[in-house]
Amino acid sequence: MSKAKLHAPLIKLRQRFRSFLDRNRKKAFAYPYIIWMALFVIIPILLVMVYAFTKAGIGFTLENFSGINVYAPVFGRSLWLAFLATIICLLIGYPTALAISRTSARTQRIVLMMLMLPMWINFLLRTYAWMSLLENTGLINRFFGAIGVFELVNSIGESLSASWTPIDHFQMINTGGAVVLGMVYNYLPFMILPIHSVIIKIDPFVIEAAQDLGASGKTVFRKVIFPLSLSGVISGVTMVFVPSVSTFVISKLLGGGTDMLLGDLIEMQFLGAAYNPHLGSAISLIMMIIVVVCMSIMNKFGEGEETAVVM
Amino acid sequence: MTKELIRLIDCRKEFDGEVVLDSINLGIKDKEFLTLLGPSGCGKTTTLRIIGGFLKPDSGEVIFDGVRINDVPPHKRKVNTVFQKYALFTHLNVFENIAFGLRVQRPKLSEKEIARRVHEALELVALKGYEKRSVSQLSGGQQQRIAIARAIVNRPQVLLLDEPLGALDLKLRKDMQRELKQIQQQVGITFIYVTHDQEEALTMSDTVVVMNKGEIQQIGTPLDIYNEPKNAFVADFIGESNIIDGVMVEDKIVRMYGHNFLCLDKGFAKNEAVDVVVRPEDIDIVPVEQGQITGVVTDVTFKGMQYDIIVDFQGFKWLIQTTDHSPVGSTIGVKIDPDGFHIMKKSEYSGLYGDYSSYSEEYDELSADPEAGGQEDE
Incomplete structure (x- = not known):
């Protein structure tokens, strides 16, 4: 008897929970995600904001932002390299996505699978692999040496100028180019996949209609296929640009840490010798704002389309 | 043109x-x-x-x-x-x-x-x-x-x-x-x-x-x-048709159900086997004693403008469209004017169409036509 009495409120609570779930059946499926978002996205952003506007022992301050112009070159370099990587990904990715979409369903599955396959290997490992390829004594330089590329270059160089210093390798690692290469290599699938998924959804009859109305292959692409795939382009650009602008592993391993990027700078403030989470948060916040501004400008291009933008 | x-x-x-x-x-x-x-x-x-x-x-x-x-x-x-x-x-x-x-x-x-x-x-x-x-x-x-x-x-x-x-x-x-x-x-x-x-x-x-x-x-x-449908497929696909096996006895006389009917078609060989098309609206229902042939009503559907009735003539079911009501089970006579017949040469489609034994099923199929379902309206 008493046991049943004890349980009564619990049972009631359970019933209430049940009926709540029944009433909100579909919404209920979203709760885990909402909780996840709150825990790992919203709270961290709030924390970053709190850190950015405070300093130990002082409380609220704008000091963290006042000296930040020192890092303007880092911002500039990060945005420039991310921009380059995004443009290159787009130039390679769009034709690739278009070409894939024109093959048979079977081929499409296989090619997309192959695009995803490298992602099964750890990001760090893949980047290390590029290091050993690009090094001064790496595979590529050794290959060039073996087929006599440097001898050729040197002989041409000497014939052009008397003060030519002979080379025995190309400087590839620790350059901005290597960093962009790393970004392109790692993020290219994120450009191809959204574009491909939008292109294959274009109604083939719409393309036929354009041909029927007198548009040649080039015009069909310019006036129909490309505009209809814009939402995929915007998704792809976002998915490449955002991680590129904030990466620190790629710049550290392939850039040699000489030309610092935003990611490196922020990492240093949290994990490195320059330990200053308040400054790190301030830089992160500014980077976030820059990214959001860039993306909203991007979205303006796709206005009126059904935008599949990931933000 | x-x-x-x-x-x-x-x-x-x-x-x-x-x-x-x-x-x-x-x-x-x-x-x-x-x-x-x-x-x-x-x-x-x-x-x-x-x-x-x-x-x-x-x-x-x-x-x-x-x-x-x-x-x-x-x-x-x-x-x-x-x-x-x-x-x-x-x-x-x-x-x-x-x-x-x-x-x-x-x-x-x-x-x-x-x-x-x-x-x-x-x-x-x-x-x-x-x-x-x-x-x-x-x-x-x-x-x-x-x-x-x-x-x-x-x-x-x-x-x-x-x-x-x-x-x-x-x-x-x-x-x-x-x-x-x-x-x-x-x-x-x-x-x-x-x-x-x-x-x-x-x-x-x-x-x-x-x-x-x-x-x-x-x-x-x-x-x-x-x-003037050319074969049983066309006759069946365009409108409703009863398509019956017949024999062209001579010009303007076709024989089916052991009975000679006057028609307007000619140019067939003597006693050539043919497909006879009779449109449902070209059949008159008359008292049994005046009928060229007689059959039993097996099904009646009210269609607003007319009744669709199915009549069994010696095992072959016809569709007749008429404004007169005849109850199921009654025996009726029918009369067909010479211009109500259309005679076709035998083709690969002979015998495939024109029997209304499964009319109600065919009807269900028609009304279940997915493309006829209206989606949007103005």
Whole structure:
């Protein structure tokens, strides 16, 4: 008897929970995600904001932002390299996505699978692999040496100028180019996949209609296929640009840490010798704002389309 | 209406070894409304796509205005298409959708000329004032009109229409049939229309081409096709027909059920086996003693204008449409006037059609036609 009495409120609570779930059946499926978002996205952003506007022992301050112009070159370099990587990904990715979409369903599955396959290997490992390829004594330089590329270059160089210093390798690692290469290599699938998924959804009859109305292959692409795939382009650009602008592993391993990027700078403030989470948060916040501004400008291009933008 | 504009000569098309078109020979006159009619898979859409340039025949020739155009791509043909699902450009508004064909023309047209012609086309399809609308905001019927306006703004010599009314509901479809016919007469160009709806074909066409299994069964005016079907397939596909085995005793006398009937057909061999077509509306119900033959009523359906009654004549069930009610189980006599008969030579379709034993099932199928279900309304 008493046991049943004890349980009564619990049972009631359970019933209430049940009926709540029944009433909100579909919404209920979203709760885990909402909780996840709150825990790992919203709270961290709030924390970053709190850190950015405070300093130990002082409380609220704008000091963290006042000296930040020192890092303007880092911002500039990060945005420039991310921009380059995004443009290159787009130039390679769009034709690739278009070409894939024109093959048979079977081929499409296989090619997309192959695009995803490298992602099964750890990001760090893949980047290390590029290091050993690009090094001064790496595979590529050794290959060039073996087929006599440097001898050729040197002989041409000497014939052009008397003060030519002979080379025995190309400087590839620790350059901005290597960093962009790393970004392109790692993020290219994120450009191809959204574009491909939008292109294959274009109604083939719409393309036929354009041909029927007198548009040649080039015009069909310019006036129909490309505009209809814009939402995929915007998704792809976002998915490449955002991680590129904030990466620190790629710049550290392939850039040699000489030309610092935003990611490196922020990492240093949290994990490195320059330990200053308040400054790190301030830089992160500014980077976030820059990214959001860039993306909203991007979205303006796709206005009126059904935008599949990931933000 | 006299000049021949398009001719298909022995056109044949296979998909994965399956013959979808088998030596099609067809002449299409200038300014005529021609309908390709047949069940799904009969090759009508394939024929249309060959004329549009989206498919090449495996063999045979496509002649347009005296020139062979087998290898001319769609964008260089003086032919425009209205697609089944409209295929409008969702990223463009109504004006730009219609202007598309004008904007890709070389030499370039002036902006003023483009605007003038777009407005003209919109007026033709009664959608003036819709220029700035997004096409996705329009109803199915309106989208269809935009598709028509977009196709005729280029002033093609031929307009191809691939079941353009298939997605509209019945009421709207009837209105659009009339409108399409008007548009065709107004712009004075050739329409080639594909449909599986025999009523649509009879209503609008100057010429109907009945197709089945990749072959043309019959070409003729709607009246010819209805009154003088060439074989059991055509007789069954166009309207309702009772098709009975008979023997042509001599000119103007056909024998069936052991009884000689007077008819108007002649030119058959003596005692040649034939298919006899009797349309349900050409049968008079008379008292048993006056009947040429007698049968038992097995089913009666009230259809508003008339009763559809099924009558068993010695195991073969006929459909009779009559305004007189006869109860199920009663024995009735029927009388058929000589002009109520149409005699056809035996064909590969003999015996396949024209018996109404399974009429109710066929009826269910018809009313369950998925394409007849109205989706959008204006």
